[in-house]
Amino acid sequence: MHKKKLTPPESAEDTRQRLLEAAGEVFAEKGFRSATVREICSRAGANVAAVNYHFGDKDRLYIEVLKYAHRRALEKFPPALGLSKIASAEERLEAFIRSFLYRILDEGRPSWHGKLMIRELADPTAALDSLVEESIRPTYETLTGIIGEMIGKAASSDMRYFANSIVGQCVFYCHAAPVLERLAPGKFKGSEIERLAEHISQFSLCALRQSRKNGGRKTK
Template identity: 55%
Template sequence: MKGNDDKLLDTRQRLLQAAGEVFARRGFKSATVREISLRAKANIAAINYHFGDKEGLYSAVLEHSLGSALKKYPPDLNVTTKSRAEERLDAFIRSFLSRLLDDGRPAWHGKLVALEIANPTAALDQIIETVIGPLYAHLTVIVRELMADSADEESIHACVFSIMGQCLFFHHSRHVITKLYPQELGAGAIGRLTNHITKFSMGAIKGLAGQAEKMTRGISDNPTSL
C-alpha cells in the first residue's frame, strides 16, 4: 500500500501501461525495455518473466489497446448507418483524428497503429486484418455512397486514400507543422481540422462525381499529360 496510484495495479498491468506510452512515442525498435520498466516501476527482468521477450510485450500492448481503442472512439461515433453519408464522413474523420491527436491518458491506441503504418513490424499483418482493413472498408462504404454510382472502384479507392492521407498527415508531420505554424495543433485542433477535411473532401468528391457524370454523357474530360 504505497502512496503511488500505480502501485495499486499489479506489475503486469503497469508494464502494459508504460509500454504503451513508450512504444507510441518511440516506436518498437527505439523503445528500450529499461525505459519501460523504469516508468512502470518494475524490474527489468519482469518484462521477460511476464511476456517472454520485448516482442511479446509489444504484441500484448497491441492486443490490449486495439480493442479499447475503437471503444473510446468508435469509427461511427454513434452516427448510425441511417444517417446521411456526409454526417458519417464527418464522424469518421473526427473519430480518426481523435485517436491520432488526443493527448489524454491513455491515448496511445491510434498512435501505435500510425507508427505501425509508417514503420511496420512483424505485427503489421495482424493489425491490417483487425484494424486498418475494417477502417478502410468502413470509409470505402461512405465514399462509395457519396459518389453515388458515378465512379468506378479505382476512383473510390483513390478518394479513400486522399482522406486517410489528410488525417494521417497531422500525425506523421506534427513536428514540422508545430515548427511552421505553432498554434495549428493547439486547443480545438481536432474540431477545426475535422471541419476542414470534411469540407475539403466533400467538395472534391462532388467535383469528381460531376466530372464523371459529364464523361458518362460523352463530354470528354481534359486529361492532364501523364
C-alpha cells in the same frame, strides 16, 4: 490495538495493464529493437518474468501494445461518434473524419500512443502486418464502405483513391506537426480540431459529389 489493514493482492490483469502502459512508453522512446524486457518490467514494477507469463515474449508484447493503443483510441472516439444507424453517408463521413482527427491529435491521450504509431510506420516491424489486418483494416473498410455508398458502382474503382486522400489529409496534421508548429504556432485542439474536421469534410465531399455527378468518368 488497531489491526493492520491488509492490502489486497494485485490481480494478474492489473499487472498486465501496467506492463502494457510501461511497454508503450519504452517502445515509443527507444523503438522495438532497442527496448529491453528488463527496462519494461522495471518501469511497470513487475518481475522480469512477467512479460513471458502474460504475453509470451517481447515480440508478442509489442503487437499487443500496438493493438491496445489503437483500441483505446477507438473506444474514446469511435468512427460513428454516436450517430444513429439511419444517418446519411455524408453525415457518417463527417463523423468518421472528426473522430479520426481526434484520435490522432487529441492531447488527452497518453503521449506514447502517437509516438509509437509514428515510429512503427516510419520503421515497420513484423508487427505491422498483424496491426493492419486485425485493427486498421476494419476501420479503413468502414471508410471505403461509406465512400462506396456516396459515389456508386460506376465510380467504385476510385473508391480507395478517395479513402487514401481523406486519410492522407488527416494524418498530415500529425506527421507534419513540428513543421506546422513553426509555420503557424499553435496546436490543434478543441475548437481547432472541429474547424479542421469541417474543412477536410467539405473539401472531400466536394470531390465525392463531383465524382458521383460524373458517374466515375475522368475529368480532363
